[in-house]
């Protein structure tokens with residue numbers, strides 16, 4: 001709605017207002033056209049309208065600049081948020097990798113390349129009751145490593161004190177109330193009291209004791225002695241080791 005006014009004093013603000021409204025909605029070029037059309041009646045009006053238009057033009061310019069500035073600000077904020085999200089994702093991925101690496105580094109397989117043969121708690125003529133460990137079928141002379149860092153508490157023949165069935169054996173005490181045992185060894189490379197690191201070579205595999213063929217017999221025990229074994233495969237897998 002537009003009410004025509006003749007007073008010069010009130011005309012200018014009205015044009016200004018109208019032009020500014022148009023400017024906001026349609027853009028500067030349309031405002032200039034409308035301003036010229038409205039001002040075509042009289043010379044006075046034209047002058048006024050021109051003045052108003054130039055005023056609007058600078059207002060539009062300022063507004064455009066402000067909008068561009070605001071848009072740039074928003075774009076910068078978006079880019080920043082995007083970068084932050086990316087960095088956060090990268091950080092959490094890195095943290096997960098670090099955690100996985102740490103978990104894997106803390107325990108490892110006793111032999112690198114093997115075939116899982118007789119499993120834990122398996123029944124059979126070879127054992128008094130059931131199998132007390134996990135067998136890793138490997139050729140004689142395969143490098144056997146400490147599955148976790150600790151102190152050697154048993155090492156030598158006669159199952160290192162656990163009986164002739166084990167042949168040459170090693171038992172390592174770990175800091176978390178568990179022990180690992182390695183049996184049927186061809187050669188023992190550590191001594192009682194020796195501190196070993198995760199993955200350090202402790203022996204070479206063999207076929208000594210009550211063994212049906214070359215393999216490493218591996219146990220996880222809750223004490224240093226025979227009869228306290230738990231499932232070593234489940235134990236290692238729970239530590240993040242792939243078997």
Ligand SMILES: [Zn+2]
Pocket residue numbers: 118131133134135216217218
């Ligand atoms: Zn075995």
